[in-house]
Amino acid sequence: MAALSLIASTLSSSKANAQETGPQALQGEVKAAVMQAFSKAADKGKAPVLLRLAFHDAATHDVAAGDGGANASVQYEFSRPENTGLKRGWRVIENVMQNLKGTAADGRVSYADLIALGGAYAVQITGGPSIDMSIGRRDAAVADPVNRLPEETLSAEALRMSFESKGLSAQELVALSGAHTLGNKGFGDPLTFDNQYYKSLLQKPWDDPSNSMAAMIGLPSDHVLPDDSKCRPSIEAYAGDQQHFFQDFGAAYAKLTSLGAQWS
Incomplete structure (x- = not known):
């Protein structure tokens, strides 16, 4: 009985330790x-x-x-x-x-x-x-x-496939692409995290032939997103509602930074 009690105690302890891992x-x-x-x-x-x-x-x-x-x-x-x-x-x-x-x-x-x-x-x-x-x-x-990593010259379909291979949806692709609002990519203030990225995607300033500098805004992979039927709904939603973007970005970022992680 003592041996059985010890085994049960050990199993219980192992189970508890397993539950703590993660x-x-x-x-x-x-x-x-x-x-x-x-x-x-x-x-x-x-x-x-x-x-x-x-x-x-x-x-x-x-x-x-x-x-x-x-x-x-x-x-x-x-x-x-x-x-x-x-x-x-x-x-x-x-x-x-x-x-x-x-x-x-x-x-x-x-x-x-x-x-x-x-x-x-x-x-x-x-x-x-x-x-x-x-x-x-x-x-x-x-x-x-x-x-x-997805290349900057991928088509929208290829981008979606790349993100899907990582376990991320088209909506999460669009949400995470909003990170391009930071830095010198031309989407508003480079040190302000907001939804200007999506507003710019809908405006397509790079298509203006009279503004040669506008072609430098964003990456080729940004330019293809608004014409993709699976990406555009999220772009429009985030352009019109910054809090919606913030909520979805937070969830997508937490998921992204857990991909493939081995937990101690």
Whole structure:
């Protein structure tokens, strides 16, 4: 009976430990420490690169292959052409990790967590929504497979297929593309997170032959979205309702930064 009791106790303990494994909500003292560390390491000017870093880390995920994702592997991938300029964002992440030493978050967050949290922080400090985030991602020790990020010259259909391969819908593609409102892509104030991106997509300024500079607004992959029947409804919805965009972006971003994550 004692042996059976011990086995039952062990199984119960193992079950409890299994239940504890997985994403944990960022909250309380840990959240406060992380936010303070980011505020010391990054001003508004770093917001665009932090958000881009988060996407480039997570969007290597492939559902069919069962690999890639939000795992900090981007730190081994800076030589890839698509990751040009991201080292500046990585240096912020390293500084944040250093700032967390001796705080409630020390040893509680990984580099993969900080990359994901950095993008959410970038959105918040530029006027966007506060996104509920989780921690507990494990860091990768090697680079993710190549050629996983969608190319800038893809058609709308090819873009949708690329995002679907990661487990993301057409609506989530449109919501996440709203991140292009930050940075020097021509969609309004480069350091303000708002719905101007979608308003510009509907206006199509790049089609104006009298304005040669307008052709430089956005990426080719942005230009094709408003003509796609599966993407346009979301574009119109977000152009007319910024809060709707904020809500959907927050949900899509939280999902993006959990893609392929291995949780501790």
